[in-house]
Amino acid sequence: MHRLFTELEPSITVTEQNLADRVRYILRSNIFDGAELERLRREAVPSSNENATTEGAVPQVAEQPAHVDAAENTPVVADSNDDGTFTQELEIEQMRSTLEEAIMETRSTPLENRPRLPRIALSKRNRAVVRALNPMLVTYLEASRDLCETDSILFGAALAVCRIIGAKLSTAGRTTGQSSAIPAWRTRIEERIAKARALIGRLICFRSGNTRPRIVRTVRMAFAGTNVSLSQPDIMQKLTEHIDDLKQRIAAWGKRIRRYTERSTRFNQNRLFQSDQKRLYKSLERPMVSGTGPVPNQADTVAFWRSLWSEPVNHNEGPWTEVVASQCAGITPMDPVTITPGDVAEAVRRAPNWKSPGLDGLHHYWLKGFVSYGRSWKRTRTTILPSFRSSPQSDKDKE
Structure with a gap:
């Protein structure tokens, strides 16, 4: 490439490294599209040597940035035009090894210890990486046995994409429950209370x-x-006045902490009442004091429960059961609903890209990008009652 450039522009002095850097910058920044680059190449190359330069020089221009980037270990994927074709400077085998490593890592990691996937930019470069990994997922998804394994494969693919494009990943695992971190202001107040109590003790000693x-x-x-x-x-x-002042400050600080604790308790109880009343009532019950008596004998325990569950009992249900059975005889049973790949695709299509994920930590963006999971879904269809379709969580279940 440098030899050809010196022949075309003998008046310009440029080193091989500088020329390679300029070519790499032009290809990365997409200043010119493919048609514009071809037109400039035809204008620069003489017509007599057009065929030779087209066959010999053009591959050098395309391969030089890949050689430089490979030396720097910088994975870069760039688009050459708007219709989705792209020049992949990272070798396919390296991407495949990154994908395999991410999938194996995800399979051996519990849900709560998975890294938090970041929100990536909706750029052509990132979409090109997702499209490149799609055909590689077919082998893994065809061997998938259930939806849990399919979800693990998709999360591993998303993790591989983030590593290839250089996105920042959090090393800490995701928390599945409510955060138990103490607010910073409460920590500061508790430190003030501890210092004030220590000062009160020394003032009393001096007095x-x-x-x-x-x-x-x-x-x-x-x-x-x-x-x-x-x-x-x-x-x-x-001294007495200063001690009383410190005690009043401690009382005020403690009251502020108690107000916060009571308010948080009320808020959590109200929210739990809306979602799970049974769990709320269980939490309100005072724990029973465990007795200190002798441990029950195992034989007596087995005999007690066997007398309740093993002996046959004849129940007299009464005439009302026959009335109910006759009234329900004419009711047509509800037809089961089969979730098809089309239902899954429609639910995913309408879902926001970066909505808060569930316990698996997989955003809808990855379900839209990795379209290969549809084959695995065809073998793991689930039949549910029609009543679930009208529930607020039906889309979640389909996904």
């Missing part, structure tokens, strides 16, 4: 007659910036 240097130094620091001196005749009264 009781303890004049050790450490105690005296603490009392002087407590009255620093005021007109109070330890040699004043009313120093005992000043």
Whole structure:
């Protein structure tokens, strides 16, 4: 490439590295599309040597950036035009090994320890990487046995895409429950309370007659910036007033923490009442004090439950059961609903790309991009009752 450039432009002095950097920048930034590059190439190359340069020089221009990028270990995928074709500077085998490593890592990782997938930019470069991994997923998805394994494969593919494009991944695992972190302001208040209590203890010691240097130094620091001196005749009264002031501050700080705790408890109970009343009532029950008596005998326990569940019992249901059975005889049973790949595709299509994912941590964006999972879904169809279709979670179940 450098030899051809010196023949075309002998008046311009440029090194081989500088020329390679300029070509790489042009291809990466997509300043010119494919048609424009071809037109410039035809204008620059003489007509007599057009065939030779087209066959010999053009591959050098396309291969030089790939050689430089491979030396830098920088995975780059760029688009050459708008119809989806792209020049892949990272070798296919390297992408395949990254995908296989991510899938194996995901299979051996629990759901709560999976990394949090970031939101990637909706660029042509990122979409090209997703399209490149799609045919590689067919082998893994055809060997999938259930939906859990399919979800693991899709998450591994999403993880591979993030690693290839260089997206930042959080190393900490995702938390599946409510966060138990203490607010920063509460930590600061608790530290103030601890310091105030320690100061009160030393002030009481000094008032009781303890004049050790450490105690005296603490009392002087407590009255620093005021007109109070330890040699004043009313120093005992000043000490009592300062102790009372600290106690009132501690009471105010503690009341603020209690208000926050009570408010959080009410909020969580109201939310739990809307979602699961049974669980709320169980949490409100006081735990029973476990007795300290002897442990029940295993034989007695088995005999007790066997008398309840093993002996046949004849129940007299009464005439009302026959009335109910006769009334329900004419009711047509509900037809089962089979979830088809079309239902799954429609549910995924209408879902937002970056809506908060479920426990698996997989956003809808990846379900839309990795279209190869449709083959695996055909072998794992699920039949449910029609009542679930009208429920708010039907789309979630389909996905």
